[in-house]
Amino acid sequence: MFQPVYLDHNATTALDPAVLAAMLPWLEGQYGNASSRHEYGRAARRAIDQARQQVAAAVNAHPTEVVFTSGGSEANNLFIKGAAAVFRPGSLAISAIEHPCVLKPAAKLARQGWLVNEIAVSANGQVDVEHFNTVMAGKPRLISVMTANNETGVIQDIPALADAAKGAGAWFHSDAVQALGKLPLDFRALNGTGLHAMTLSAHKAYGPKGAAALVLDKRLELQALIAGGGQERGLRSGTENVAAIVGFGVAAELAASRLAEHASEFNLLKARLEAGVGELGGWIFGLDVPRLANTSYFSFADVDGETLVSKLDRAGFALASGAACSSTNPEPSHVLRAMGVPADNARGAIRVSLGRGNTEAQIDEFIHVLRATLVGLRGLAAMAA
Amino acid sequence: MFQPVYLDHNATTALDPAVLAAMLPWLEGQYGNASSRHEYGRAARRAIDQARQQVAAAVNAHPTEVVFTSGGSEANNLFIKGAAAVFRPGSLAISAIEHPCVLKPAAKLARQGWLVNEIAVSANGQVDVEHFNTVMAGKPRLISVMTANNETGVIQDIPALADAAKGAGAWFHSDAVQALGKLPLDFRALNGTGLHAMTLSAHKAYGPKGAAALVLDKRLELQALIAGGGQERGLRSGTENVAAIVGFGVAAELAASRLAEHASEFNLLKARLEAGVGELGGWIFGLDVPRLANTSYFSFADVDGETLVSKLDRAGFALASGAACSSTNPEPSHVLRAMGVPADNARGAIRVSLGRGNTEAQIDEFIHVLRATLVGLRGLAAMAA
DSSP: OOOOEEOBTTTOOOOOHHHHHHHHHHHTTOOOOTTOOSHHHHHHHHHHHHHHHHHHHHTTOOGGGEEEESOHHHHHHHHHHHHHTTSOSOEEEEETTOOHHHHHHHHHHHHTTOEEEEEOBOTTSSBOHHHHHHHHHTOOSEEEOOSBOTTTOBBOOHHHHHHHHGGGTOEEEEEOTTTBTTBOOOHHHHHHHTOOEEEEEGGGTTSOTTOEEEEEOTTOOOOOSSOSSOTGGGTSOSOOOHHHHHHHHHHHHHHHHTHHHHHHHHHHHHHHHHHHHHHTTOEETTTTSOBOTTEEEEEOTTOOHHHHHHHHHHTTEEOBSSOGGGTTOOSOOHHHHHTTOOHHHHHTOEEEEOOTTOOHHHHHHHHHHHHHHHHHHHHHHHHHO | OOOOEEOBTTTOOOOOHHHHHHHHHHHTTOOOOTTOOSHHHHHHHHHHHHHHHHHHHHTTOOGGGEEEESOHHHHHHHHHHHHHTTSOSOEEEEETTOOHHHHHHHHHHHHTTOEEEEEOBOTTSSBOHHHHHHHHHTOOSEEEOOSBOTTTOBBOOHHHHHHHHGGGTOEEEEEOTTTBTTBOOOHHHHHHHTOOEEEEEGGGTTSOTTOEEEEEOTTOOOOOSSOSSOTGGGTSOSOOOHHHHHHHHHHHHHHHHTHHHHHHHHHHHHHHHHHHHHHTTOEETTTTSOBOTTEEEEEOTTOOHHHHHHHHHHTTEEOBSSOGGGTTOOSOOHHHHHTTOOHHHHHTOEEEEOOTTOOHHHHHHHHHHHHHHHHHHHHHHHHHO
């Protein structure tokens, strides 16, 4: 089968073979329900306990701080809705570039009487510290600012923001789904600076779809989104997806151990890619600020991103024109709008997110094909003009 | 490795080999995010579409009526909370023997001003029709009555209840998690009698943990529990667990095709089991009413169910003393309490839930071991007295 070159690792990643190998026994003979008290059940419980330790160790948290969920969207909804449910309506602060699974729960709270403050970002995609401080003066009860953006890869200075937020006395959460395996994450240290919760997801880091976690300061009492049998200390009921959780544990361990290697490898590939993009006249978003090593987001004048991605797909390169999770949405990216990028420029945006297995030769071939595609599209545009 | 005989299929089941085979490609080369527009993503989308058709076909629903979730608990929470969120607080009717993932969301609604009517059941575990009609006269907005109980296996007459509820004009939901693959389910016909929604789960029917569905009359507009990228027509956001959903599709297809074979096979095994249990002086719950072919729930005088299950586990038989999902709860079963079973008798309850692979020889051996275990326990009790 023809396999296009995969350049969309921020959307999802392939299972690491070691992850799949660890999962398989739990998809075969070891099928117990972890709540069952017989040997099948106890074996499943031990496997989940081990995965909880692995995930905790990967981000320097305590195993009891790890709440497994079915995905990052669920974990983000759990924090926003679950924390809001224990307060009377007050004020909530989120950055303008959060994922829809933070923005939409926030919008729901707004309809329930909460005042939602969207913290502005600068043209380079970083949170505007001055605006952040202004919002903090209003003493929000809840704050959510992502660690690294899925589209631009721009990294926020979470320790500094958490420190600046301390006076507000808010519960501070960060969606770190794009950071796991790409940035060092130290929940203990972050908790010390004033961060209380963090979302992780397995499938963004060579783990399975269907497992994620909210890492949570145990002093916070959230209301469960899914109530029932009382799994996950009552914070997330439902039969545990044992195989996926086991896979998450191994993926988290691998993510932590490969951090340095990945960063240097992807930074080299990204520099090669962006040199080519620059030569082709591309505009790279967030170029001047810290970004994830694997993520490059750029656009070309007078070229539609959707069209470009579609042509590149047919030419054998799989990448995204926007966040995969909102690809059903034809609007230009809300992240680029928040950065003040003109709509025309935003509509041209395409994202390369690198991952394991990508090579220099692939990048060179990609630039070659991109050049030809742009020439073709611009030729058509010139003919139409 | 020593493999105890598994008699706990209502807690969870092993993956059917055909299900695992169908899942594997989606855990290996086919890892796309179904929201991505490139070929990896489109392939994942097609696989989900096919699974949606398979699940729909298994219960005679339309594919657009199938909303995939991460589990049965999530689907039940989605219905109860998602439906309640579109109404002003009113009255809600649920049976007293629902799973905790219905009872707890209902209890939460009670704290928000809803009047929660618990519909009584008779001593045999069936909904008390007279009480049901009384509750219906109060015109509840929402109703949830499970199709078959996880502990007793007792089957409710959902078409008759839905018909009786018609005058109330309520939205009627049934948790059919224990019914898939054990009873014929015809959503189209049930919808005609007045049922609006139904919960299914893959892992109770030889499918994977991590995939389930709310089958939903499209005239009902629920509020999403997990908001974000807008997957599942906006009713359930989050990157789809493609492999688990694919496995659910195959499991649902197999469940429908094996229905008759399973029913006759398990009815024979159950008769053999219950003859033995009767000889040992066991009391079988729900004996006089329609029950699932695979489920037998019984207790012995002066014997503690937990202790018995623990001894049987060591003797090589895996079964439950109560619903697995509430095994962390030392209280006697709320189902048996609702049936008016005295606490002492309820504390003795153990459940055998049969499944594929169970044999007559296993049942005979189980009765043999059960007899010896009871003799041992009663000997100890007599000595202590």
